[in-house]
Amino acid sequence: MYSCPTPSPLSAKFEGSFAYDTVKDRLPVILTKTIDTVHKCISSYEDKFGEDGANDVKSVVGQLSKLRSEMMTDKPLNDFRDDLKDTEKWNAALERLKQDEDHTPSHFKSPWLFVECAMYRQITSILQNSKFMKDFDPFCQQKSVALEKSMSGASVLLQYLQKYLALGDNGVDLARYFEIFLKASLWSNKFDLSLSAGVSHDPGSHDPVQVMSSLEEYILADETDEIFQCLSKIQTSAAKDVRVDIVLDNAGFEFLSDLCLAEFLLQSKLAQKIHFHIKNMPWFISDVTSKDVDYTLKQMTSSSDCTLSEFGKRWQSRLVDKSFIIVPEHLCQYWTLPSSYTDMQHLDESLYEYLAQSDLVIFKGDLNFRKLVADLSWSSDTPFKNALGAFHPSPLCSLRTLKADVVVGLKSGRDLEAEKDDANWMVTGKYAVVLFDA
Structure with a gap:
């Protein structure tokens, strides 16, 4: 019978690991590209919805920029405040993480799987809390290009x-x-x-x-x-x-x-x-x-x-x-x-x-x-x-x-x-x- 102790989760707290490189470099780049994609929508949303539309997009850009800054400076992971069907489950998972760790959960200290998933879920939360961009897919164009090439x-x-x-x-x-x-x-x-x-x-x-x-x-x-x-x-x-x-x-x-x-x-x-x-x-x-x-x-x-x-x-x-x-x-x-x-x-x-x-x-x-x-x-x-x-x-x-x-x-x-x-x-x-x- 094969047996071994349960190993530890992959995490960016291990400097030099792929998780560390991902949270330090790759995820901020993804957020930067997402911010750029949303920012390009300002004029079209202004044409469609007036000043409210432009301001809504600018607000999304600001919140995404804040998320990127929080990740890069290892700020604590935040609760989810939206009305999506999985919000309660996400917040319960974050609460379990708080109980399991001997420190406040954060981007570089917590399990990489949780941190990476949370980033994408926060992007959706920010869009869901907007007025006009609730159904916006910030990755749609990249997927379309990839499909065309394939x-x-x-x-x-x-x-x-x-x-x-x-x-x-x-x-x-x-x-x-x-x-x-x-x-x-x-x-x-x-x-x-x-x-x-x-x-x-x-x-x-x-x-x-x-x-x-x-x-x-x-x-x-x-x-x-x-x-x-x-x-x-x-x-x-x-x-x-x-x-x-x-x-x-x-x-x-x-x-x-x-x-x-x-x-x-x-x-x-x-x-x-x-x-x-x-x-x-x-x-x-x-x-x-x-x-x-x-x-x-x-x-x-x-x-x-x-x-x-x-x-x-x-x-x-x-x-x-x-x-x-x-x-x-x-x-x-x-x-x-x-x-x-x-x-x-x-x-x-x-x-x-x-x-x-x-x-x-x-x-x-x-x-x-x-x-x-x-x-x-x-x-x-x-x-x-x-x-x-x-x-x-x-x-x-x-x-x-x-x-x-x-x-x-x-x-x-x-x-x-x-x-x-x-x-x-x-x-x-x-x-x-x-x-x-x-």
């Missing part, structure tokens, strides 16, 4: 999906195709606007199989076969529709790759229902919201690229026939809380029970991984199951490129091999893991 790469991946569909059941190596689309979804996670502080990168239009073959050596733990065997076993024995849930991460190329994986699962009959979990507010710059889902499919259907247009229309139809389901936002509230998933069962029993009805839950990306393992400084050879603690509503997997200095599930010594290759191996998105817990 279309050519997405078209290539979709053409590969078309080739699979044309084969029918004629001697198809189903496990191989499953691996291709699962790993396309995995590696698409490299394009994260929060990691790059909003700078968009073009995923390119290279052949997806060639690209993934070249990246295979950078997967530090790969339990793809176990995931396939799990779904195959369920598919052959289930007396009901097989359901797969995908807890989404980034919009743009990653979401398009997730949709490709979902389409493959349906076409291969490994699943009959795909449930997508979104964020209920703008989050970590590029995370998928309901508006992003609508905008993505609209851009696809109106594209001059026949492949993009065809699949855009197909996926809109799947939302109608319920083979694709966007999980209602009231069940997505937990994704924008600062709590780890170990606490979900007693903090959000309805979501936990919802996930328990799934046959496989796929967690995408770095933030979901950090919450799965409670953002603690685990030894890299800690078994995934151990780091999950009490969280196990259903069979689950994590598809994640490494962008924070925490990882589990590696064989002993694998971390040293990666570090020898790249001193920053844990934080650049160069390396990845595919982890599974049955």
Whole structure:
């Protein structure tokens, strides 16, 4: 039986850590860009709403600037004063943090996960308390640019999906195709606007199989076969529709790759229902919201690229026939809380029970991984199951490129091999893991 003491949370109080660098440098840059985005709205809001509109935008700019200053000078974390549905839960979480720490919670002293989530929640709070900007997404333009840049790469991946569909059941190596689309979804996670502080990168239009073959050596733990065997076993024995849930991460190329994986699962009959979990507010710059889902499919259907247009229309139809389901936002509230998933069962029993009805839950990306393992400084050879603690509503997997200095599930010594290759191996998105817990 594997056992080890519970490690400490990642925190900016450890100078020189990635958390420290993030709170010191990257988060203030994100806030600066957000302030600039809002400031550019002054004239348009003045044209639309008069002087009240201009003053409202200026007030938002002032409050965002204050938030940035408080972060940079390590001021205490503030309560949330708005009428959003999760406000009570956020303030309760802050109160628990105050009780757990021997000092006043602040940006550099408290757990990094809480601090980073709180920044995005405070941005929403400031906008919610405004008069005219309640529904404003300060990251909308960055996501739109990223989506536009990703279309050519997405078209290539979709053409590969078309080739699979044309084969029918004629001697198809189903496990191989499953691996291709699962790993396309995995590696698409490299394009994260929060990691790059909003700078968009073009995923390119290279052949997806060639690209993934070249990246295979950078997967530090790969339990793809176990995931396939799990779904195959369920598919052959289930007396009901097989359901797969995908807890989404980034919009743009990653979401398009997730949709490709979902389409493959349906076409291969490994699943009959795909449930997508979104964020209920703008989050970590590029995370998928309901508006992003609508905008993505609209851009696809109106594209001059026949492949993009065809699949855009197909996926809109799947939302109608319920083979694709966007999980209602009231069940997505937990994704924008600062709590780890170990606490979900007693903090959000309805979501936990919802996930328990799934046959496989796929967690995408770095933030979901950090919450799965409670953002603690685990030894890299800690078994995934151990780091999950009490969280196990259903069979689950994590598809994640490494962008924070925490990882589990590696064989002993694998971390040293990666570090020898790249001193920053844990934080650049160069390396990845595919982890599974049955």
